Amino acid sequence: MGVEICVEGLTKSFGHQVIWQDVSLTLPAGEVSVMLGPSGTGKSVFLKTLVGLLKPERGSITIQGRDITRLREHDLYEVRKLFGVLFQDGALFGSMNLYDNIAFPLREHTRKSESDIRRIVLEKMDMVGLIGAEGKLPGEISGGMRKRAGLARALVLDPEIILFDEPDSGLDPVRVAYLNQLIVDLNAQIDATFLIVTHDIASARQVPDNIGLLFRRELVMFGPREELLTSGEPVVRQFLNGRMQGPIGMAEEKDAAQVEQELAALVDRAPVEELTPRLLPGPGIPRPPRWEAIARREAALRANA
Amino acid sequence: MSLSPIGALRHSGNLFAMALDVVRTVPRRPFQAREFIQQAWFVASVTILPTALVSIPFGAVIALQIGSLTRQLGAQSFSGAASVLAVLREASPIVTALLIAGAGGTAICADLGARKIRDEIDAMQVLGIDPIHRLVVPRVLASMVVAVLLNGLVSVVGVAGGYFFNVVLQNGTPGAYLASFTTLAQLSDLWAAEIKALVFGAIAAIVASYKGLTAKGGPKGVGDAVNQSVVITFMLLFVTNFVMTAVYFQVVPQRG
Numbered sequence: 001m002g003v004e005i006c007v008e009g010l011t012k013s014f015g016h017q018v019i020w021q022d023v024s025l026t027l028p029a030g031e032v033s034v035m036l037g038p039s040g041t042g043k044s045v046f047l048k049t050l051v052g053l054l055k056p057e058r059g060s061i062t063i064q065g066r067d068i069t070r071l072r073e074h075d076l077y078e079v080r081k082l083f084g085v086l087f088q089d090g091a092l093f094g095s096m097n098l099y100d101n102i103a104f105p106l107r108e109h110t111r112k113s114e115s116d117i118r119r120i121v122l123e124k125m126d127m128v129g130l131i132g133a134e135g136k137l138p139g140e141i142s143g144g145m146r147k148r149a150g151l152a153r154a155l156v157l158d159p160e161i162i163l164f165d166e167p168d169s170g171l172d173p174v175r176v177a178y179l180n181q182l183i184v185d186l187n188a189q190i191d192a193t194f195l196i197v198t199h200d201i202a203s204a205r206q207v208p209d210n211i212g213l214l215f216r217r218e219l220v221m222f223g224p225r226e227e228l229l230t231s232g233e234p235v236v237r238q239f240l241n242g243r244m245q246g247p248i249g250m251a252e253e254k255d256a257a258q259v260e261q262e263l264a265a266l267v268d269r270a271p272v273e274e275l276t277p278r279l280l281p282g283p284g285i286p287r288p289p290r291w292e293a294i295a296r297r298e299a300a301l302r303a304n305a
Numbered sequence: 306m307s308l309s310p311i312g313a314l315r316h317s318g319n320l321f322a323m324a325l326d327v328v329r330t331v332p333r334r335p336f337q338a339r340e341f342i343q344q345a346w347f348v349a350s351v352t353i354l355p356t357a358l359v360s361i362p363f364g365a366v367i368a369l370q371i372g373s374l375t376r377q378l379g380a381q382s383f384s385g386a387a388s389v390l391a392v393l394r395e396a397s398p399i400v401t402a403l404l405i406a407g408a409g410g411t412a413i414c415a416d417l418g419a420r421k422i423r424d425e426i427d428a429m430q431v432l433g434i435d436p437i438h439r440l441v442v443p444r445v446l447a448s449m450v451v452a453v454l455l456n457g458l459v460s461v462v463g464v465a466g467g468y469f470f471n472v473v474l475q476n477g478t479p480g481a482y483l484a485s486f487t488t489l490a491q492l493s494d495l496w497a498a499e500i501k502a503l504v505f506g507a508i509a510a511i512v513a514s515y516k517g518l519t520a521k522g523g524p525k526g527v528g529d530a531v532n533q534s535v536v537i538t539f540m541l542l543f544v545t546n547f548v549m550t551a552v553y554f555q556v557v558p559q560r561g
Contacts, residue, residue, distance in 0.1 A: 051431050077433045085431045091424035105432045150428075157432075 002030030002193040003064055003082060003160040005050065010059035012042065012049055018217050019045050023059070025212060025222040030290065032187050032194040034204045036239060037214035038248055043197040044088070046214065047163050050195070051083050052076045063161075081109065084159030084192075088166050090150030092138035098125070099134035102153045109157065124152040128182065143170045147179070155186070162186075164196040168203055176200065180207050180279055188281035188291045201242055205229065205276040209294075213239060215248065229275055234263060275301065320515050323437070327445055327511060330438045337443045345447035348409040352455060356404045360459040363400055364466030367391045372475045384471055385482035386489040392463035393494050398501040398546060400463075401456045405448060405506055406538040410513035413444050414534040417517025418527035426518060436518065445510040452506025453499050460498070489560055497553045504549065505542050512538045 004026060011021040019042035027033050037043050048054045050061060052068045061068040066079060092101045102121045106112055112120070125131055128148040138146055147167060154162060167183070168176040180203050187194055198204060204211055211229075212222035213236055220235050221228060228236055238246025245262035247254060278298050281287055287295065368388050375384040417440065420426050426436050471477040516534035520526045 048427065053427055053430060073435075077430075077435060080431055081433045083431055085428065087424040087428055089424065091428035093425055093428075094420070094423065108432070108434055153428075153432075 002191050004029040005161065005193065005195075006060075006062040007050075008060045008062070010049065010056050010061065012045060012054065012056045020214060020217050020219070021058075023214075023219045025219060027193055027195055028210070029193055030187075030191050031209040032183070032196070032207055033210040033212065034208040035195060035197045035212045035214060036199060036201075036204050038239070039199060041214045041217075043199075043214060044165055047085070047165050047195070047197050050163060051080060051085060081157060082160045084154030084157065084162045086147065086151050086154050086162070086164045086167060088169060089143065090138065090146035092146055092149055092153070094138055097135050097137050098130065098141075098149050101138070101149060102156055105153065105157050120156060121152075124155050125149075127155070127186075128152045144172075144175045147171070148182075151182075155190075158190065159192055161193045161195070164194070164198075166198050167196060168198055168200040173202075176203065181282060183207060184279045185281050185285050188285050188287055191288060201240055205240070206279040215239070225278075226275065234259070277302065319519070320512065323441075323515050323518075324511050326437050327441055327514075330435070330442050331446070333438055333442075337439060340439070340443040341447055344413075344444050345450055347412070348405075348444075348448050348451045349454070351412055352404045352408045352451065353458070355408055356400065356455050356458060357462050359404065360397070360400050360462040361466040363396050363459075364388075364392055364463035365470045367396060367463070368467035368470040369475070372471050372477065381477065382481050383485055383488070384477055385468075386485040386487075388467040388471065389464055389486055390490045390494070392467060393460055393490055393498055394550075396463055397456050397459040398498050398505065400459045401452055401502045402505040402509070402542040402546065403539075404455065405452045406509040406513075406535060406542060409448050409451065409506075410509040410534055410538050411531050413448070413510060414513035414517040414520075414531045415527060417514055418520035418530045421518055421520045422523060422527060441511075441514040441518070444514055445507055448510035449503050449506035452502040452509075456499055456502035460495070491560055493557045497549075497557065501546065501549050504545060508541050508545060509538050512541065 006026050008024050010023040012019045013021075023046070035043055035046060045054060049056050050068070052061075052071065056069055059069065063079060063082065066075075068076070068079060071079060092098070093104065096104065099121060102124060103117050106117045106120060122131070122134075125134065128151050130145065130148055130152060133141065133145065133149075136145075138149070141149070151164075151167075164183070167179055171179065183194065183196070184207060186192075194208075196203070196208065205225075208225055210223060211225050213220045213228070215235050221231065221233060229240065231237065235247050238248055245265070247259050278294065280295050280298065281291055368384075371384050371387045371391065375381050375387065417426070429436050429439065468479075468482060472479045472482055513534045516530040516537070517527075520530040522529075
């Protein structure tokens with residue numbers, strides 16, 4: 001059914017360097033959230049902190065009433081079974097072929113027979129469109145296939161929470177579009193809580209229920225998609241429009257006077273922005289009530305426009 | 306690599322903590338038999354040939370030194386006894402240590418390091434699998450078993466090499482060499498050497514695994530980790546060797 005993740009006052013630093021501080025947000029159960037941010041703002045670190053691979057200095061992460069940051073190693077391994085994580089490069093085990101990679105969690109954690117395992121693995125491989133590549137080694141396939149295989153492995157234990165670390169990096173726009181559709185379809189099918197860490201604006205506009213933006217060592221904003229897409233906050237506007245004028249600079253941040261000047265010079269300051277239509281589950285996918293409601297809302301928006 | 310004393314202390318502490326984790330995890334079921342056999346085979350395959358090739362000249366050097374020394378002292382009848390003693394007590398554990406650390410340890414460290422920087426280790430932890438249990442324990446046990454077996458190999462090859470050089474090249478008397486075999490050496494020397502090898506195997510594998518699992522910073526990080534793991538292992542092994550030898554002489558009564 002999906003699980004809510006409640007993050008409270010989270011702070012992480014490496015040595016004296018603060019990565020981000022005082023991050024508080026709630027990922028609602030069963031919804032898709034996107035965490036945006038310029039490169040190097042600790043998005044991946046945030047994701048690794050959520051699964052307990054990194055320990056934050058302060059704050060708490062509550063999942064099913066348990067605080068991840070205070071769990072003992074042994075209990076942490078139990079809680080992690082709720083998670084499926086898609087790492088940047090798929091993080092497949094290089095010594096195993098795709099089939100064994102995807103079967104790995106089943107063989108380790110369940111007592112299913114090989115024929116059951118085979119059925120589940122082939123089902124998940126079909127879901128991500130990898131049928132026929134079972135015998136390939138991770139080194140022999142393209143980055144896009146590695147990602148999809150990583151996704152199939154993350155799905156195999158029916159996780160309640162799925163985390164995506166830059167699912168679109170290194171993929172061409174067409175494959176990104178397919179992957180986004182796959183993410184939406186998956187959400188309609190398995191109802192898990194999704195968090196996607198990315199800096200791809202197009203995906204962020206189409207896919208999620210909620211968007212968050214990390215910048216300057218803090219969470220600038222987190223809220224429903226519409227709220228962020230129509231927000232007047234300069235950082236949010238700059239990032240979502242992918243333009244140079246604004247507080248985000250090449251290295252890190254710019255001085256305030258320069259930002260003022262740039263924003264004043266900006267001709268296109270249209271306050272009302274066209275809301276990008278939301279990506280809906282494909283035609284063959286049965287929609288749960290939540291997605292029915294979203295589809296109705298989208299249709300109404302289109303009708304008004 | 307930071308050279309601050311606090312950094313060094315932290316690393317030592319983490320290394321020791323991982324060693325404790327390994328000890329605590331060894332009894333946990335299910336035992337990873339497949340991984341253990343694969344790793345034992347792998348470590349054996351990278352170490353057997355170099356070990357045999359290193360132990361022949363090692364035995365020869367000892368034979369040459371002792372051969373000329375015993376002639377100078379007029380104690381040729383003891384050359385067999387002395388060279389067996391030297392090979393069995395010191396040479397074989399040291400050669401085993403060098404090879405286990407240099408060939409086995411580096412391979413383990415490079416393998417785990419490459420997995421670490423490809424996020425495979427993180428992925429494994431997220432899938433709810435403890436890398437210590439799944440990867441490190443089988444490697445440590447495999448390296449211990451192989452070290453014990455290698456120690457036997459080095460002893461045999463070293464003694465045979467010593468015999469060849471002493472008898473064939475230095476014109477020693479075969480009878481005297483063989484007859485004096487057990488005048489100084491005793492069975493407990495062999496046991497002590499095997500225990501040393503067991504401990505060396507464990508240390509080499511634990512250090513290599515620690516360095517591999519904490520590798521960071523891309524391919525160069527893996528290279529650095531391998532380099533450091535060899536240096537650290539050698540330092541630890543020679544210190545351990547000294548301590549174990551000292552304890553051995555206190556505990557086991559010597560002949561003669």
